[in-house]
Amino acid sequence: MIAGLTDAEVAQRVAAGKSNAVPERATRSVAAIVRANVFTRINAILGVLLAIVLVTGSVINGLFGLLIVANSVIGMVQEIRAKQTLDKLAIVGQAKPLVRRQSGTRTLLPGEVVLDDIIELGPGDQVVVDGEIVEGENLEVDESLLTGEADPITKEPTDGVMSGSFVVTGIGAYRATKVGPEAYAAKLAEEARKFSLVKSELRNGINRILQFVTYLLVPAGLLTIYTQFFTTHAGWRQSVLRTVGALVPMVPEGLVLLTSVAFAVGVIRLGQRQCLVQELPAIEGLARVDVVCADKTGTLTESGMRVAEVIEVGAAQSEAVADALAALAAQDARPNASMRAIAATYDRPPGWTPTATAPFKSATKWSGVSFRDRGDWVIGAPDVLLDPASAEAQRAEGIGARGLRVLLLGRSESGVDDPAAPGRVTPVALVVLEQKVRPDARETLDYFAAQDVSVKVISGDNAVSVGAVAGKLGLRGDAMDARRLPTEPAELADALDDHTTFGRVRPDQKRAIVRALQSHGHTVAMTGDGVNDVLALKDADIGVAMGAGSPASRAVAQIVLLDNRFATLPYVVGEGRRVIGNIERVATLFLTKTVYSVLLALLVGIECLLAKPLHADPLLYPFQPIHVTIAAWFTIGIPSFILSLAPNNERAYPGFVRRVLTSALPSGLVVGVATFASYLVAYHGRHATFREQDQASTAALITLLVSALWVLAVAARPYQWWRVALVVFSGLAYVVIFSIPLAQQKFLLDPSNLLLTSSALGIGALGAAAIEATWWIRARMLGVQPRLWREPVTAAK
Structure with a gap:
């Protein structure tokens, strides 16, 4: 046996920088998180508008500037908490090589390995640094994660091994020849394990929505600036305030923030359940899963x-x-x-x-x-070593x-x-x-059944034994010996539709099963803990590894259950559904606001352009910044924050952008037209007194609030008691604001003209009715069943 390094030699190499001290997770530093949350495009836009408003001397109209602080602080706090959670869990979940030194053989963190260390290998162990084999007995290494070649490669002394590969079978040891940034997989690992949302379907959908918003903002913004400054002749202060009042609500200031917060809170919640999310989009991906392939040993049964x-x-x-x-x-x-x-x-x-x-x-x-x-x-499987028809078999x-x-x-x-x-x-x-069946396995399988998620049990054990365990857990259907499975992908996919339990499954068959299910349009999650599960974990839409499993299985999985409990999986599904479903609601609210703000700006701008040839009074924009600020408080701001973090077990489906646009566009058009109509009824011309102008703005705001609150009421469906309470609370909050004299004075409100206020409420009610009608029509067009109230669902305890 080759002796390892002495402690003095280790210290010498550490001092010379020849250690493997590369961050295992490339999370952003706290400083980078602060910069990313403070210096955003949206904060820059709002900051410029705030500075312009403050020049007018109207401090109250600069109240929207608090959004800059709120966006930055909330984003920073949640992402830093998520970073701390990920970093702590990553230390627990990472591969720990067995290093042989003259002071003793012990497991170390990858960063503690130094050049020339002797590292022992066994089945399932991950190669953490590049090296050269010095000892080997039946040693076979899988390099598929690096080369794509799935066949194991026999390794003899003097052969090289690359970091990122893993041992399939046999034992041995290798000497570290390249460590730190020089190791083959160091850069790959750094890129693969970032705290990132870039591959998320939800995130991509948000970006597409923001592109759509940008196309609306540019013409509407330019038209508003021109008409308010050069056609109304209202004085520069009024023109500035009205222009800013038009531009501020066009910016979906909280959409990206709440998306990031929802993901970060999901990481924190799952971290509290000892669930390591190695790729954040996995939270979202698992919510879309409709088939879970579960290994028996270590998943349904205790290891x-x-x-x-x-x-x-x-x-x-x-x-x-x-x-x-x-x-x-x-x-x-x-x-x-x-x-x-x-x-x-x-x-x-x-x-x-x-x-x-x-x-x-x-x-x-x-x-x-x-x-x-x-x-x-x-020693091995009786039906493999003997004739299956023999008495012993x-x-x-x-x-x-x-x-x-x-x-x-x-x-x-x-x-x-x-x-x-x-x-x-x-x-x-x-x-x-x-083997003991996990006490919570039955409950977990019942949860998936209630959520229309199919469970396929695939195991290397005898099919009859696997079927018996599945039967105890309530899974119906005959068990099938995988040796009788067809090899042709289409036939294999058909066989998988007809059976739920499979025994004597080879590692390459697990991979083929995952691919066959995907070929039928299924989104597949694969759970496993052994080296024989690695290829299937890698190819599945979502790979879920047990924390006590092999380092190789943990390395390729997007989610690692550090508590080794299959019962944790429903909570991951729940977090994904919460993120997707709630962000869809929130996106609808924010995009509706953008649509009605842009439409209102266009309608006012067009009226101003037509007014001069017709010798009519050009319209001032109806709202000052303080009006749109308070309008956002209870129609979007507070409700969207609550809705984005609330429980939501509704299954996620593709088509996020289409559903958001088909909901937000008609609602935004209705709110914009209703508000403009109410403003036209109440407007007294550019020579109106300040009181008359405030009354006209107040009337338009009342119509906007009534119709926008109904948009919130629709977005909150299907109802639960707390969602109904949220909508009622939001409406009552505006009743209180409009009833308090001090609030009327500070927020430039004047509802004293009962005729205008009544007409504004009536037009707002018509707008609400139109929004309700579009909700029913949209449901019929999308082919979905409209639901007013949420049905009770089975949840994991």
């Missing part, structure tokens, strides 16, 4: 096992069987759960000297050891039907290192292993 019974076959003696089992377990340097259970049951016997070993592979389902003077022994099948795992201990006719091994196997004993 630990115990030997329940050993059944001797033929003339086998119990003492010889116990010694053979103990010897096999003792020779496994990196035992799986089955061999750990056997090792815990039997003490290592003397006199069993190994001459050759064959490690367990998921593809072959057996392992073995040849012993000097003791013969060649194998049939007996194992019957035991497996009770949900137990059964292994066959047998004698091989050839050495286990023979290319034709194991050849004909003589059965010696059946080893019965017991």
Whole structure:
């Protein structure tokens, strides 16, 4: 065995900068987060408009400037909290290499590895730095994450290994030859693990909406500036205030903020449940999942096992069987759960000297050891090592039907290192292993059933055993042996539609199953914990790994359940649905505001352009900045913040942008036309007194508030008691504001003209009725069932 470095040599390399001290997660620094949230395009626009308003001396009209502070502070606080959550969980979830040094062999963080360290390898271990193999026994490495080649590569001493690959089978050790930024996968890992939203369908949809808004803003803004300054002759202060009052509501100032906050809060909430989100869009992606492929061992059942019974076959003696089992377990340097259970049951016997070993592979389902003077022994799946029609295989099948795992201990006719091994196997004993079904697995599967999410159980175990476990958990349908699955993708997809439970699934078949389901239009989540799950985890739409699983499975998964609880998955689904469903509501509110603001500016601008040839009075824009500020408080600002963070279990569907536009455009048009009509009724011309102008602006504002509140009422559907209370509270808040004399004075409101106020309320009610009608018409056009009230749903406890 090659000795590792001394502590002095390690210290020397650390001092020379030859360590692997590269940040495992490329999260932004706190300073970068502050800059990103303060120096935004929206803050810049609002900041310029605020400065212009302050020049007029009207401080109250600059109240919208508080949005700059709110946007920055809320965004910074939530993203910094999310960063801290991610960083803490990443340390728990990252691969920890086993490093051999002269002071002892122990697990270290990847950043503590130095040049020339000797790192030991076993099945499922991830190669954390580039190196050269110095020891190897049946060592096979998968480099598919780097090269795309799925076939494992045999590694001998002097062969090189690249960081980012992982061990499929065998044991060995390698010397670190490239560390830190020089390692092959360092830059790939840094890019792949950023705190980022760039690949999110939701985020892309928001960007498309903002592009649409930009196209509206430019002509409307230029027209407003021209008409208010050069046609109304109202004086520069009034022109400035009216122009800013038109421009401020056109900016969807909180949409991007609330999207980021919703994602960040999701990360924090899931982090509290020991769920590491390695790619933020995974929260959103899991909400769209309609098929979950779950491994049995470690997912539906607990990963630990115990030997329940050993059944001797033929003339086998119990003492010889116990010694053979103990010897096999003792020779496994990196035992799986089955061999750990056997090792815990039997003490290592003397006199069993190994001459050759064959490690367990998921593809072959057996392992073995040849012993000097003791013969060649194998242990594995009975239906693989024996003729399935043999009495022993049939007996194992019957035991497996009770949900137990059964292994066959047998004698091989050839050495286990023979290319034709194991050849004909003589059965010696059946080893019965017991696994406990996770107590929360049934409840989790019931949740998915209630949410119309199909669950496919795919396992390497015997199909009858897997089917028995699935039956205990309430999954209906016959179990299918994956060896009978068709290889042609279309036929495979059809078979998957007809069955829910599959046994004896090879790693390459798990990958094929995921792809076949995707070919039928399904969004697939794959859960797993072993090295045999890596390819399927990588190809699934969402890969979910258990924290106690292999480092390789954790490396490729977008979500890692650090508490190893399958029952955490419904909470991840719930967070994704909350983000998508709530941001859709919020986007509808913000885009509606932009549409009616742009439309109102265009209508006023066109009237101003037509007024001069017709010798009519050009219109002042109806609102000053303070009016649009208070209008946003309870029709958008506070309600959107609450709605964006509220629970929401409605399943997500594609077509986010189409649904938002088909809702916001007609609503915005109705609100804009109604407000303009109300303003025309109340307007007294440019020579009106300040009181008459305030009354006209107040009338227009009342109409806008009534119709905009109904937009909120529609967006809040399907109703729950708190959503109804939110809408009622928002409406009452405006009743209070309009009733208090001090508020009327500060906010430039005058509802004292009862005729104008009544007509404004009437026009607003007509606008609300039109919005209600468009909601029903839109539902029919989209082919969805309109729902006023939310139906009770099953939730995970």
